[in-house]
Amino acid sequence: MAPNRKPxxxxxxxxxxxxxxxxxxxxxxxxxxxxVKPSGARSWIQRTTIxxxxxxxxxxxxxxxxxxxxxxxxxxxxxLIRQGGDPxxxxxxxxxxxxxxxxxxxxxxxxxxxxxxxxxxxxxxxxLETYIFPRFGSMPLxxxxxxxxxxxILAAREQVPGVAKKLIYRVSAVFKWGIAxxxxxxxxxxxxxxxxPRVERQAQHRKxxxxxxxxGCIGAVHGSGAWLGTKLAFEFVVLTASRSGEVRNARxxxxxxxxxxxxxxxxxxxxxxxxxxxxMKRPHRVPLSARAIEILAEAxxxxxxxxxxxxxxxxxxxxxxxxxxxxxxxxxxxDVHGFRTSFRTWAQEQTNFxxxxxxxxxxxxxxDAVEQAYARSDLFEKRRxxxxxxxxxxxxxxAEVIRLEGT
Numbered sequence: 166m167a168p169n170r171k172p173x174x175x176x177x178x179x180x181x182x183x184x185x186x187x188x189x190x191x192x193x194x195x196x197x198x199x200x201v202k203p204s205g206a207r208s209w210i211q212r213t214t215i216x217x218x219x220x221x222x223x224x225x226x227x228x229x230x231x232x233x234x235x236x237x238x239x240x241x242x243x244x245l246i247r248q249g250g251d252p253x254x255x256x257x258x259x260x261x262x263x264x265x266x267x268x269x270x271x272x273x274x275x276x277x278x279x280x281x282x283x284x285x286x287x288x289x290x291x292x293l294e295t296y297i298f299p300r301f302g303s304m305p306l307x308x309x310x311x312x313x314x315x316x317x318i319l320a321a322r323e324q325v326p327g328v329a330k331k332l333i334y335r336v337s338a339v340f341k342w343g344i345a346x347x348x349x350x351x352x353x354x355x356x357x358x359x360x361x362p363r364v365e366r367q368a369q370h371r372k373x374x375x376x377x378x379x380x381g382c383i384g385a386v387h388g389s390g391a392w393l394g395t396k397l398a399f400e401f402v403v404l405t406a407s408r409s410g411e412v413r414n415a416r417x418x419x420x421x422x423x424x425x426x427x428x429x430x431x432x433x434x435x436x437x438x439x440x441x442x443x444x445m446k447r448p449h450r451v452p453l454s455a456r457a458i459e460i461l462a463e464a465x466x467x468x469x470x471x472x473x474x475x476x477x478x479x480x481x482x483x484x485x486x487x488x489x490x491x492x493x494x495x496x497x498x499x500d501v502h503g504f505r506t507s508f509r510t511w512a513q514e515q516t517n518f519x520x521x522x523x524x525x526x527x528x529x530x531x532x533d534a535v536e537q538a539y540a541r542s543d544l545f546e547k548r549r550x551x552x553x554x555x556x557x558x559x560x561x562x563x564a565e566v567i568r569l570e571g572t
Contacts, residue, residue, distance in 0.1 A: 175189060175232055176232075177231070184205065186201050186203045191236065193236065195211060195236070195239035195242075196212040196213045196239065197211050197235060197239040208223060208225070209227070209230055211238075211239045215251055215252075215253060222242060222252060222253060229275065262305065263306050265304055268306045269302070272338060273286070273289055273290050277289070292328055292332055293332075296317060296320070296321040296332060297332065306348055306349050309353065310353050311353040311358045311359060314336055314359060315359045315360075315361065317332075318332055318336075336354045337352060340352040340353065373499055373500070373505075373506035374507050375510075376508070376510055376511035376558075378497075379559060380565075382492065383399070386399050386400070391491050393463070393466065394464070394467050395483060395487055397463055398412050398413060398488065399488055401415075402488070404457045404556055405436065406504070406505050406508040406509075406555070407451065407505075409488060411438050411443065414473070415438070415475065416472045416474060419438060420434055420461065434458050435452060436451040436453055451552075452546075452548050454553045454555070454557075456556040461474065485501065505527055508527075512526075512555075516554060518547070518550075522551055523551065526548050
């Protein structure tokens with residue numbers, strides 16, 4: 166039983182609010198209950214006996230199907246069973262007239278609220294509309310077989326290999342939903358059934374500038390007409406060798422100035438990135454160089470109520486595309502993520518810092534599980550020296566670029 170829920174029939178308010186996984190019975194004698202899964206997905210189920218055999222009938226999901234509608238359907242099913250009918254058989258009869266596209270749109274409607282990223286929900290339907298519906302979207306769901314799915318996936322591979330792999334899971338999700346709803350009996354889109362030929366994938370590395378050219382790129386960015394927050398965020402990305410998302414989402418509360426008053430915050434500070442914003446889901450401490458601290462001081466000029474260190478002009482999180490587009494427009498063939506490669510190559514070729522120090526700066530795991538279990542230091546003080554050296558190298562290169570341009 167859910168916390169603070171009194172025994173008795175469900176209420177519309179309770180259905181809207183409940184999030185804890187479990188079965189919540191309506192207690193009106195129809196066998197109706199609300200099933201809440203750990204993923205957050207919710208569905209109406211009616212447990213009933215048909216011709217001596219126990220069945221769970223899917224009645225849809227809230228909010229598409231309301232509590233009132235689920236109750237009405239449950240009563241109709243119970244009445245039909247008493248008269249010797251079979252609601253499950255009738256549901257299968259309707260299924261024979263439901264097309265794959267209709268099933269996909271219904272599945273998407275129910276699954277979309279469970280995805281954390283709205284882009285995933287949009288991509289699910291968009292890719293099916295582009296590569297699947299034109300081929301067998303109009304076919305009855307039960308008549309779609311492995312051959313149709315296989316040919317569609319192979320055709321998509323020729324155009325968009327990366328999307329084709331996701332299409333397999335998305336088509337499969339439609340059939341899984343159909344099976345759960347009693348609309349079809351099997352899933353013809355499993356990897357084993359499709360027997361797709363293996364694709365030899367070549368690793369594609371992010372484009373990176375030679376480290377000797379990074380300072381020139383920073384100078385070009387600062388000389389551009391871009392928003393101040395964009396300029397500062399880009400240089401901060403380079404100086405800290407961080408991922409773009411970590412910097413764009415950085416907040417003032419993440420920076421520790423060791424209790425120093427604002428007027429004296431010029432020599433020592435730490436940026437503490439919480440685990441939720443890290444790729445490896447582990448908190449990461451970043452020692453800030455003197456130049457990185459100067460950037461924070463400059464960022465005070467655009468400080469607003471958002472709490473973001475580098476907000477957009479509208480007080481929102483900067484878009485990753487904003488940084489990438491700026492670099493490309495300035496004529497540099499590099500990805501924002503590639504500046505981590507520039508830093509790592511500099512550390513390898515121009516310094517004597519140990520490999521594990523450079524890898525720790527990038528928040529990478531080093532060694533096997535046993536080594537990681539014992540080597541628990543984040544090498545923070547050594548990394549502080551490394552990041553200061555990186556900042557000094559960039560400053561020296563930028564000064565050299567300015568001197569050459571002036572001659």
